[in-house]
Amino acid sequence: MKFGVVVFPGSNCDQDMHDALQNDLNKEVQMLWHKDKDLSNFTTDDCIVLPGGFSYGDYLRCGAIARFSPMMQSVIEFANKGGKVLGVCNGFQILCESHLLPGVLMMNAHRQFVCKNAFIKSADGTPLKIPVAHGDGRFQADEKLLDELQVNNQIIYTYCDKNGNITPEANPNGAARNIAGIRNKAGNVFGMMPHPERATSSLLGNVDGVEVFKFLGLN
Template sequence: MKFGVVVFPGSNCDRDMYDSLLQDLGQEVVMLWHKDTDLSAFTTEDCIVLPGGFSYGDYLRCGAIARFSPIMQSVTKFAGEGGKVFGVCNGFQVLCESHLLPGALLRNANQQFISKNVYLRGVGDQGCALKVPIAHGEGRYYADDLTLDQLEANGQIIYRYTDEDGNITAAANPNGSLRNIAGICNATRNVFGMMPHPERACSEALGNIDGKTILEALFINAKEKPAAKKAGLVNF
Protein backbone atom coordinates (compact mmCIF):
# COMPACT_ATOMS: atom_id res chain seq x y z
CA MET A 1 0.00 0.00 0.00
CA LYS A 2 1.29 3.45 -0.93
CA PHE A 3 0.69 6.59 1.11
CA GLY A 4 0.95 10.15 -0.16
CA VAL A 5 1.47 12.75 2.58
CA VAL A 6 0.39 16.25 1.55
CA VAL A 7 2.47 19.19 2.78
CA PHE A 8 0.68 22.54 3.09
CA PRO A 9 2.46 25.78 4.07
CA GLY A 10 2.36 25.50 7.86
CA SER A 11 2.12 21.71 8.11
CA ASN A 12 4.30 20.50 10.98
CA CYS A 13 3.34 16.85 11.38
CA ASP A 14 4.08 15.72 7.85
CA ARG A 15 7.48 14.26 8.75
CA ASP A 16 6.06 12.56 11.83
CA MET A 17 3.48 10.88 9.62
CA TYR A 18 6.09 10.03 6.98
CA ASP A 19 8.43 8.44 9.54
CA SER A 20 5.65 6.48 11.25
CA LEU A 21 4.32 5.02 8.01
CA LEU A 22 7.76 4.30 6.53
CA GLN A 23 9.87 3.26 9.51
CA ASP A 24 7.34 1.96 12.04
CA LEU A 25 4.86 0.36 9.65
CA GLY A 26 7.09 -0.40 6.66
CA GLN A 27 4.88 1.23 4.03
CA GLU A 28 5.80 3.09 0.85
CA VAL A 29 5.40 6.84 1.39
CA VAL A 30 5.60 9.78 -1.02
CA MET A 31 5.63 13.44 0.03
CA LEU A 32 3.24 15.63 -1.97
CA TRP A 33 3.46 19.43 -2.18
CA HIS A 34 0.15 21.26 -1.94
CA LYS A 35 0.58 22.69 -5.45
CA ASP A 36 0.87 19.20 -6.95
CA THR A 37 -2.20 18.01 -8.81
CA ASP A 38 -1.12 14.69 -10.31
CA LEU A 39 -2.22 11.69 -8.23
CA SER A 40 -2.00 9.24 -11.13
CA ALA A 41 0.68 7.25 -9.27
CA PHE A 42 -1.92 6.26 -6.67
CA THR A 43 -4.66 3.66 -7.04
CA THR A 44 -7.84 3.35 -5.02
CA GLU A 45 -6.00 0.82 -2.86
CA ASP A 46 -3.64 3.60 -1.74
CA CYS A 47 -4.16 6.45 0.69
CA ILE A 48 -3.64 10.23 0.65
CA VAL A 49 -2.89 11.70 4.07
CA LEU A 50 -3.56 15.26 5.20
CA PRO A 51 -1.30 15.76 8.23
CA GLY A 52 -1.58 17.96 11.29
CA GLY A 53 -0.16 21.42 11.72
CA PHE A 54 -1.27 24.96 11.05
CA SER A 55 -1.91 25.15 7.31
CA TYR A 56 -1.67 28.75 6.15
CA GLY A 57 -1.17 29.77 9.76
CA ASP A 58 -4.76 28.79 10.66
CA TYR A 59 -5.85 32.23 9.48
CA LEU A 60 -9.56 32.73 8.76
CA ARG A 61 -10.56 29.26 10.02
CA CYS A 62 -8.45 26.14 10.46
CA GLY A 63 -8.27 24.40 7.10
CA ALA A 64 -10.42 27.00 5.35
CA ILE A 65 -7.61 28.23 3.11
CA ALA A 66 -5.95 24.84 2.60
CA ARG A 67 -9.15 23.52 1.03
CA PHE A 68 -8.41 25.77 -1.97
CA SER A 69 -4.89 24.43 -2.52
CA PRO A 70 -4.54 22.91 -6.02
CA ILE A 71 -4.04 19.39 -4.70
CA MET A 72 -7.41 19.36 -2.93
CA GLN A 73 -9.30 19.21 -6.22
CA SER A 74 -7.35 16.07 -7.04
CA VAL A 75 -7.87 14.68 -3.52
CA THR A 76 -11.62 15.26 -3.81
CA LYS A 77 -11.69 13.47 -7.17
CA PHE A 78 -9.55 10.65 -5.76
CA ALA A 79 -11.94 10.20 -2.83
CA GLY A 80 -14.93 10.27 -5.18
CA GLU A 81 -13.41 7.38 -7.12
CA GLY A 82 -13.05 5.34 -3.94
CA GLY A 83 -9.47 6.19 -2.98
CA LYS A 84 -8.67 6.34 0.72
CA VAL A 85 -8.09 9.74 2.34
CA PHE A 86 -7.00 10.24 5.95
CA GLY A 87 -6.88 13.56 7.80
CA VAL A 88 -5.32 14.04 11.23
CA CYS A 89 -5.95 17.14 13.36
CA ASN A 90 -5.54 20.01 10.88
CA GLY A 91 -6.07 17.42 8.14
CA PHE A 92 -9.43 16.55 9.72
CA GLN A 93 -10.30 20.24 9.70
CA VAL A 94 -9.38 20.47 6.00
CA LEU A 95 -11.61 17.47 5.21
CA CYS A 96 -14.56 19.12 6.95
CA GLU A 97 -13.91 22.46 5.23
CA SER A 98 -13.74 20.60 1.90
CA HIS A 99 -17.05 18.82 2.67
CA LEU A 100 -15.40 15.45 2.30
CA LEU A 101 -16.58 14.87 5.87
CA PRO A 102 -19.64 16.39 7.57
CA GLY A 103 -19.56 18.79 10.50
CA ALA A 104 -16.95 21.25 11.71
CA LEU A 105 -14.18 21.57 14.28
CA LEU A 106 -14.76 24.50 16.64
CA ARG A 107 -12.68 26.20 19.31
CA ASN A 108 -12.09 23.95 22.33
CA ALA A 109 -14.71 24.38 25.04
CA ASN A 110 -12.11 25.77 27.46
CA GLN A 111 -10.90 28.26 24.80
CA GLN A 112 -7.34 26.99 25.24
CA PHE A 113 -4.85 24.96 23.23
CA ILE A 114 -4.66 21.42 24.62
CA SER A 115 -1.64 19.14 24.31
CA LYS A 116 -1.77 15.88 26.25
CA ASN A 117 -2.45 12.15 26.02
CA VAL A 118 -6.08 11.10 25.83
CA TYR A 119 -7.86 7.76 25.59
CA LEU A 120 -10.02 6.49 22.73
CA ARG A 121 -11.90 3.45 21.71
CA GLY A 122 -13.58 2.41 18.54
CA VAL A 123 -17.35 2.33 18.48
CA GLY A 124 -18.56 -1.13 19.41
CA ASP A 125 -15.16 -2.13 20.80
CA GLN A 126 -15.23 -3.58 24.29
CA GLY A 127 -11.46 -3.84 24.63
CA CYS A 128 -8.93 -1.59 26.28
CA ALA A 129 -8.85 2.10 25.48
CA LEU A 130 -6.01 3.33 23.27
CA LYS A 131 -3.75 6.14 24.51
CA VAL A 132 -3.03 8.73 21.83
CA PRO A 133 -1.84 12.37 22.07
CA ILE A 134 -3.83 15.41 21.04
CA ALA A 135 -2.51 18.90 20.25
CA HIS A 136 -5.12 21.38 19.07
CA GLY A 137 -6.98 24.59 19.84
CA GLU A 138 -9.94 23.91 17.54
CA GLY A 139 -10.86 20.27 18.00
CA ARG A 140 -14.42 20.41 19.29
CA TYR A 141 -16.45 18.38 16.82
CA TYR A 142 -19.80 19.92 16.00
CA ALA A 143 -22.70 18.98 13.72
CA ASP A 144 -26.45 19.45 13.88
CA ASP A 145 -28.55 16.77 15.55
CA LEU A 146 -29.75 15.29 12.26
CA THR A 147 -26.17 14.84 11.04
CA LEU A 148 -25.09 13.37 14.37
CA ASP A 149 -27.97 10.91 14.31
CA GLN A 150 -27.05 9.90 10.76
CA LEU A 151 -23.43 9.36 11.78
CA GLU A 152 -24.61 7.16 14.64
CA ALA A 153 -27.04 5.18 12.49
CA ASN A 154 -24.50 4.61 9.70
CA GLY A 155 -21.68 3.63 12.03
CA GLN A 156 -19.57 6.58 10.87
CA ILE A 157 -18.29 7.57 14.30
CA ILE A 158 -15.04 5.63 14.37
CA TYR A 159 -13.57 6.88 17.66
CA ARG A 160 -14.85 8.45 20.85
CA TYR A 161 -12.96 9.97 23.78
CA THR A 162 -13.03 7.74 26.86
CA ASP A 163 -11.38 7.40 30.23
CA GLU A 164 -8.50 4.99 30.73
CA ASP A 165 -10.92 2.11 31.23
CA GLY A 166 -12.78 2.81 28.00
CA ASN A 167 -15.82 4.48 29.57
CA ILE A 168 -17.40 7.27 27.54
CA THR A 169 -17.86 10.09 30.04
CA ALA A 170 -18.07 13.89 29.98
CA ALA A 171 -14.95 14.07 32.13
CA ALA A 172 -12.98 12.13 29.50
CA ASN A 173 -13.93 14.60 26.75
CA PRO A 174 -10.93 16.95 26.41
CA ASN A 175 -12.44 19.59 24.11
CA GLY A 176 -16.22 19.47 24.36
CA SER A 177 -16.80 17.46 21.17
CA LEU A 178 -20.44 16.51 20.77
CA ARG A 179 -21.09 12.91 21.79
CA ASN A 180 -17.38 12.55 22.67
CA ILE A 181 -16.54 12.25 18.97
CA ALA A 182 -12.81 11.96 18.25
CA GLY A 183 -12.99 10.65 14.67
CA ILE A 184 -15.46 9.97 11.89
CA CYS A 185 -15.60 8.58 8.35
CA ASN A 186 -17.77 9.25 5.33
CA ALA A 187 -20.73 7.09 4.36
CA THR A 188 -18.68 5.03 1.90
CA ARG A 189 -15.92 4.45 4.48
CA ASN A 190 -12.97 5.60 2.44
CA VAL A 191 -12.45 9.08 3.97
CA PHE A 192 -11.37 9.19 7.60
CA GLY A 193 -10.67 12.07 9.96
CA MET A 194 -9.60 12.26 13.59
CA MET A 195 -8.21 14.92 15.93
CA PRO A 196 -5.79 12.72 17.96
CA HIS A 197 -2.36 12.00 16.46
CA PRO A 198 -1.77 8.24 15.98
CA GLU A 199 1.52 8.97 14.18
CA ARG A 200 2.93 10.25 17.47
CA ALA A 201 2.28 6.92 19.15
CA CYS A 202 3.89 4.39 16.82
CA SER A 203 7.35 3.88 18.28
CA GLU A 204 8.59 1.66 21.10
CA ALA A 205 11.23 4.33 21.73
CA LEU A 206 8.44 6.72 22.72
CA GLY A 207 6.87 4.15 25.02
CA ASN A 208 3.57 3.94 23.15
CA ILE A 209 2.49 2.07 20.02
CA ASP A 210 -1.29 2.43 20.36
CA GLY A 211 -1.27 4.76 17.36
CA LYS A 212 0.25 1.99 15.29
CA THR A 213 -2.75 -0.16 16.12
CA ILE A 214 -5.05 2.56 14.79
CA LEU A 215 -3.20 2.97 11.50
CA GLU A 216 -2.98 -0.78 10.97
CA ALA A 217 -6.69 -1.26 11.66
CA LEU A 218 -7.79 1.61 9.43
CA PHE A 219 -5.60 0.88 6.45
CA ILE A 220 -2.83 -1.70 6.50
CA ASN A 221 -4.40 -4.74 8.13
CA ALA A 222 -8.04 -3.72 7.80
CA LYS A 223 -9.04 -7.22 6.70
CA GLU A 224 -7.29 -8.95 9.58
CA LYS A 225 -9.89 -9.23 12.28
CA PRO A 226 -7.62 -9.39 15.37
CA ALA A 227 -5.99 -6.02 14.64
CA ALA A 228 -9.20 -4.42 13.49
CA LYS A 229 -11.15 -5.72 16.45
CA LYS A 230 -8.67 -4.28 18.93
CA ALA A 231 -9.19 -0.84 17.41
CA GLY A 232 -12.96 -1.26 17.18
CA LEU A 233 -13.03 -1.21 13.39
CA VAL A 234 -14.12 -4.71 12.49
CA ASN A 235 -16.66 -3.37 9.99
CA PHE A 236 -14.13 -1.35 8.01
Protein backbone atom coordinates in the same frame (compact mmCIF):
# COMPACT_ATOMS: atom_id res chain seq x y z
CA MET B 1 -0.66 0.07 0.08
CA LYS B 2 1.30 3.21 -0.75
CA PHE B 3 0.85 6.49 1.11
CA GLY B 4 1.08 10.10 -0.04
CA VAL B 5 1.51 12.78 2.62
CA VAL B 6 0.44 16.28 1.57
CA VAL B 7 2.60 19.18 2.79
CA PHE B 8 0.95 22.58 3.17
CA PRO B 9 2.57 25.84 4.31
CA GLY B 10 2.28 25.50 8.08
CA SER B 11 2.17 21.70 8.22
CA ASN B 12 4.26 20.54 11.17
CA CYS B 13 3.35 16.86 11.50
CA ASP B 14 4.13 15.84 7.93
CA GLN B 15 7.53 14.39 8.79
CA ASP B 16 6.11 12.67 11.88
CA MET B 17 3.54 10.98 9.66
CA HIS B 18 6.19 10.07 7.08
CA ASP B 19 8.44 8.50 9.70
CA ALA B 20 5.62 6.59 11.38
CA LEU B 21 4.42 5.15 8.09
CA GLN B 22 7.83 4.38 6.62
CA ASN B 23 9.92 3.43 9.65
CA ASP B 24 7.35 1.95 12.02
CA LEU B 25 4.76 0.52 9.61
CA ASN B 26 7.19 -0.26 6.75
CA LYS B 27 5.12 1.52 4.11
CA GLU B 28 6.17 3.26 0.91
CA VAL B 29 5.63 6.98 1.36
CA GLN B 30 5.72 9.90 -1.08
CA MET B 31 5.59 13.51 0.03
CA LEU B 32 3.17 15.68 -1.96
CA TRP B 33 3.52 19.47 -2.25
CA HIS B 34 0.34 21.51 -1.95
CA LYS B 35 0.92 23.37 -5.23
CA ASP B 36 1.20 20.16 -7.25
CA LYS B 37 -1.74 18.23 -8.66
CA ASP B 38 -0.30 14.93 -9.81
CA LEU B 39 -1.62 11.80 -8.10
CA SER B 40 -0.94 9.51 -11.07
CA ASN B 41 1.38 7.36 -8.94
CA PHE B 42 -1.54 6.39 -6.71
CA THR B 43 -4.43 4.00 -7.22
CA THR B 44 -7.64 3.72 -5.24
CA ASP B 45 -5.94 0.97 -3.22
CA ASP B 46 -3.53 3.59 -1.85
CA CYS B 47 -4.04 6.32 0.75
CA ILE B 48 -3.50 10.08 0.78
CA VAL B 49 -2.83 11.61 4.21
CA LEU B 50 -3.48 15.19 5.28
CA PRO B 51 -1.22 15.73 8.32
CA GLY B 52 -1.57 17.94 11.35
CA GLY B 53 -0.29 21.48 11.71
CA PHE B 54 -1.52 24.97 10.92
CA SER B 55 -2.03 25.07 7.15
CA TYR B 56 -1.79 28.64 5.85
CA GLY B 57 -1.48 29.81 9.45
CA ASP B 58 -5.08 28.81 10.24
CA TYR B 59 -6.24 32.12 8.77
CA LEU B 60 -10.00 32.53 8.24
CA ARG B 61 -10.88 29.09 9.67
CA CYS B 62 -8.64 26.09 10.24
CA GLY B 63 -8.28 24.34 6.88
CA ALA B 64 -10.41 26.88 4.99
CA ILE B 65 -7.60 28.04 2.68
CA ALA B 66 -5.95 24.63 2.28
CA ARG B 67 -9.24 23.33 0.94
CA PHE B 68 -8.64 25.36 -2.25
CA SER B 69 -5.02 24.30 -2.86
CA PRO B 70 -4.27 22.60 -6.20
CA MET B 71 -3.40 19.30 -4.52
CA MET B 72 -6.66 19.26 -2.58
CA GLN B 73 -8.61 19.44 -5.84
CA SER B 74 -6.88 16.22 -6.86
CA VAL B 75 -7.43 14.69 -3.42
CA ILE B 76 -11.16 15.43 -3.64
CA GLU B 77 -11.30 13.71 -7.04
CA PHE B 78 -9.27 10.81 -5.66
CA ALA B 79 -11.66 10.38 -2.74
CA ASN B 80 -14.73 10.61 -4.95
CA LYS B 81 -13.32 7.73 -7.02
CA GLY B 82 -13.01 5.59 -3.90
CA GLY B 83 -9.41 6.29 -2.92
CA LYS B 84 -8.61 6.24 0.78
CA VAL B 85 -7.94 9.57 2.51
CA LEU B 86 -6.92 10.12 6.13
CA GLY B 87 -6.92 13.53 7.78
CA VAL B 88 -5.34 13.97 11.21
CA CYS B 89 -5.95 17.09 13.33
CA ASN B 90 -5.58 19.95 10.83
CA GLY B 91 -6.11 17.33 8.14
CA PHE B 92 -9.48 16.51 9.70
CA GLN B 93 -10.36 20.19 9.62
CA ILE B 94 -9.40 20.36 5.93
CA LEU B 95 -11.59 17.35 5.13
CA CYS B 96 -14.58 19.03 6.78
CA GLU B 97 -13.88 22.30 4.96
CA SER B 98 -13.66 20.31 1.71
CA HIS B 99 -17.02 18.64 2.45
CA LEU B 100 -15.42 15.22 2.18
CA LEU B 101 -16.60 14.77 5.77
CA PRO B 102 -19.66 16.33 7.45
CA GLY B 103 -19.70 18.60 10.47
CA VAL B 104 -17.25 21.26 11.66
CA LEU B 105 -14.31 21.55 14.06
CA MET B 106 -14.69 24.51 16.41
CA MET B 107 -12.63 26.11 19.15
CA ASN B 108 -12.21 23.90 22.20
CA ALA B 109 -14.97 24.46 24.74
CA HIS B 110 -12.49 25.63 27.37
CA ARG B 111 -10.95 28.01 24.78
CA GLN B 112 -7.45 26.72 25.41
CA PHE B 113 -4.98 24.70 23.39
CA VAL B 114 -4.82 21.12 24.66
CA CYS B 115 -1.70 18.95 24.36
CA LYS B 116 -1.71 15.65 26.25
CA ASN B 117 -2.39 11.95 25.97
CA ALA B 118 -6.05 11.08 25.59
CA PHE B 119 -7.91 7.79 25.46
CA ILE B 120 -10.14 6.86 22.54
CA LYS B 121 -12.02 3.77 21.51
CA SER B 122 -14.03 2.44 18.61
CA ALA B 123 -17.58 1.20 19.12
CA ASP B 124 -16.42 -2.30 20.02
CA GLY B 125 -12.76 -1.72 20.79
CA THR B 126 -10.51 -1.36 23.78
CA PRO B 127 -9.20 2.05 24.93
CA LEU B 128 -6.13 3.36 23.10
CA LYS B 129 -3.81 6.06 24.44
CA ILE B 130 -3.28 8.56 21.62
CA PRO B 131 -1.84 12.11 21.92
CA VAL B 132 -3.96 15.16 21.11
CA ALA B 133 -2.67 18.65 20.31
CA HIS B 134 -5.19 21.19 19.08
CA GLY B 135 -7.02 24.41 19.80
CA ASP B 136 -9.95 23.85 17.42
CA GLY B 137 -10.88 20.21 17.85
CA ARG B 138 -14.44 20.37 19.10
CA PHE B 139 -16.50 18.39 16.59
CA GLN B 140 -19.98 19.86 16.16
CA ALA B 141 -23.02 19.00 14.07
CA ASP B 142 -26.78 19.29 14.45
CA GLU B 143 -28.65 16.51 16.22
CA LYS B 144 -29.97 15.05 12.96
CA LEU B 145 -26.48 14.64 11.55
CA LEU B 146 -25.14 13.27 14.84
CA ASP B 147 -27.90 10.66 14.84
CA GLU B 148 -27.10 9.76 11.22
CA LEU B 149 -23.41 9.34 12.04
CA GLN B 150 -24.30 6.90 14.81
CA VAL B 151 -26.88 4.96 12.80
CA ASN B 152 -24.53 4.66 9.81
CA ASN B 153 -21.59 3.58 12.01
CA GLN B 154 -19.58 6.61 10.85
CA ILE B 155 -18.18 7.48 14.27
CA ILE B 156 -14.83 5.72 14.27
CA TYR B 157 -13.54 6.90 17.66
CA THR B 158 -14.91 8.52 20.78
CA TYR B 159 -13.01 9.98 23.73
CA CYS B 160 -13.10 7.79 26.82
CA ASP B 161 -11.22 7.27 30.08
CA LYS B 162 -8.52 4.63 30.49
CA ASN B 163 -11.19 2.06 31.38
CA GLY B 164 -13.25 2.77 28.28
CA ASN B 165 -15.97 4.83 29.96
CA ILE B 166 -17.31 7.62 27.75
CA THR B 167 -17.62 10.55 30.15
CA PRO B 168 -17.56 14.36 29.90
CA GLU B 169 -14.34 14.39 31.93
CA ALA B 170 -12.62 12.23 29.29
CA ASN B 171 -13.54 14.70 26.53
CA PRO B 172 -10.54 17.04 25.99
CA ASN B 173 -12.31 19.63 23.86
CA GLY B 174 -16.08 19.42 24.41
CA ALA B 175 -16.79 17.58 21.16
CA ALA B 176 -20.41 16.58 20.63
CA ARG B 177 -21.02 13.05 21.90
CA ASN B 178 -17.30 12.75 22.68
CA ILE B 179 -16.54 12.31 18.97
CA ALA B 180 -12.82 12.01 18.23
CA GLY B 181 -13.06 10.83 14.63
CA ILE B 182 -15.51 10.01 11.85
CA ARG B 183 -15.62 8.54 8.35
CA ASN B 184 -17.76 9.21 5.31
CA LYS B 185 -20.69 7.01 4.31
CA ALA B 186 -18.62 5.21 1.68
CA GLY B 187 -16.03 4.30 4.32
CA ASN B 188 -12.96 5.52 2.44
CA VAL B 189 -12.40 8.97 4.01
CA PHE B 190 -11.35 9.19 7.67
CA GLY B 191 -10.79 12.18 9.94
CA MET B 192 -9.63 12.29 13.54
CA MET B 193 -8.22 14.87 15.93
CA PRO B 194 -5.86 12.57 17.92
CA HIS B 195 -2.42 11.85 16.42
CA PRO B 196 -1.86 8.10 15.84
CA GLU B 197 1.46 8.85 14.13
CA ARG B 198 2.82 9.99 17.49
CA ALA B 199 2.15 6.59 19.02
CA THR B 200 3.75 4.05 16.68
CA SER B 201 7.25 3.69 18.13
CA SER B 202 8.36 1.60 21.08
CA LEU B 203 11.11 4.18 21.58
CA LEU B 204 8.39 6.63 22.61
CA GLY B 205 6.81 4.09 24.93
CA ASN B 206 3.50 3.88 23.06
CA VAL B 207 2.48 1.86 20.01
CA ASP B 208 -1.30 2.20 20.36
CA GLY B 209 -1.34 4.26 17.18
CA VAL B 210 -0.50 1.14 15.17
CA GLU B 211 -3.91 -0.23 16.17
CA VAL B 212 -5.55 2.87 14.70
CA PHE B 213 -4.01 2.27 11.27
CA LYS B 214 -5.04 -1.40 11.49
CA PHE B 215 -8.60 -0.52 12.48
CA LEU B 216 -8.93 1.88 9.54
CA GLY B 217 -7.59 -0.76 7.16
CA LEU B 218 -4.47 1.26 6.44
CA ASN B 219 -1.91 -1.29 7.56
